[in-house]
Amino acid sequence: MPLVITSSTSSQPFEKIYLDIVGPLTCSQSGNKYILTAQDDLTKYSIAMTIPDQEAKTIAKELIQEKIAGELKNYKSVDSVTNEDEVVNYPTEFLNSLDLPGLLPHNLQLKIGSVIIMLRNINQPRLCNGTRLAVKKLLNNVIEATILKEKYKGEDVLIPRIPMIPNDMPFNFKRLPCGLHLQCR
Structure with a gap:
C-alpha cells in the first residue's frame, strides 16, 4: 500500500501522531542508545522516551504497549x-x-x-x-x-x-x- 500524505488536521486526540528517532547516542546505564519522540497532531502533546534500538518491535512495545492505558x-x-x-x-x-x-x-x-x-x-x-x-x-x-x-x-x-x-x-x-x-x- 503506498504512503498517503494528508494535510488534514485530526478531529480527535491521538488519531494521528508524528514520530522521530534520534541516535545512536552514547549508551546509557540501562542500555538505551536512541530517543523516540512522539507528538499528537491535534493537541501537540509531546513525549520522549529512551529505547535500546530502532527495531519496529521495540518502537511498538514502547509507544503502544507502554503508553496505552x-x-x-x-x-x-x-x-x-x-x-x-x-x-x-x-x-x-x-x-x-x-x-x-x-x-x-x-x-x-x-x-x-x-x-x-x-x-x-x-x-x-x-x-x-x-x-x-x-x-x-x-x-x-x-x-x-x-x-x-x-x-x-x-x-x-x-x-x-x-x-x-x-x-x-x-x-x-x-x-x-x-x-x-x-x-x-
Whole structure:
C-alpha cells in the first residue's frame, strides 16, 4: 500500500501522531542508545522516551504497549517439535526462545486498543495477510478485534490460534500462537 500524505488536521486526540528517532547516542546505564519522540497532531502533546534500538518491535512495545492505558495480557505460544524422537534434543524452553523472521514471538503482549496486523490468511477476503485490526476484547483462546480498513471496515471478528511451522530450520517444530502481530501505528 503506498504512503498517503494528508494535510488534514485530526478531529480527535491521538488519531494521528508524528514520530522521530534520534541516535545512536552514547549508551546509557540501562542500555538505551536512541530517543523516540512522539507528538499528537491535534493537541501537540509531546513525549520522549529512551529505547535500546530502532527495531519496529521495540518502537511498538514502547509507544503502544507502554503508553496505552489498560491491563497487558500475555498470549504465550505452545511450541513443540513435530518428530517425537527429537524432543530430547530440542526442549520446550529452547523452542520458546527462538525469534525467527516471519514467526511470531513466543510471548505476544497486547492491550485493548492495540493495532494488530494479520500474518496468515484465515477467512479470505475478510481476514487475510496484511489486514489491520484494533483489539476489542482479549479472551483466553481468541482475540476479538475490529477491522480497520477496506470493504469490511468496522466489522468485529474473532482471531483463533493458528499453527505455524517454519520450513527453514534444520529440524521441524510447530508454534501455536495467535496469527497476528502487534503493529506500530
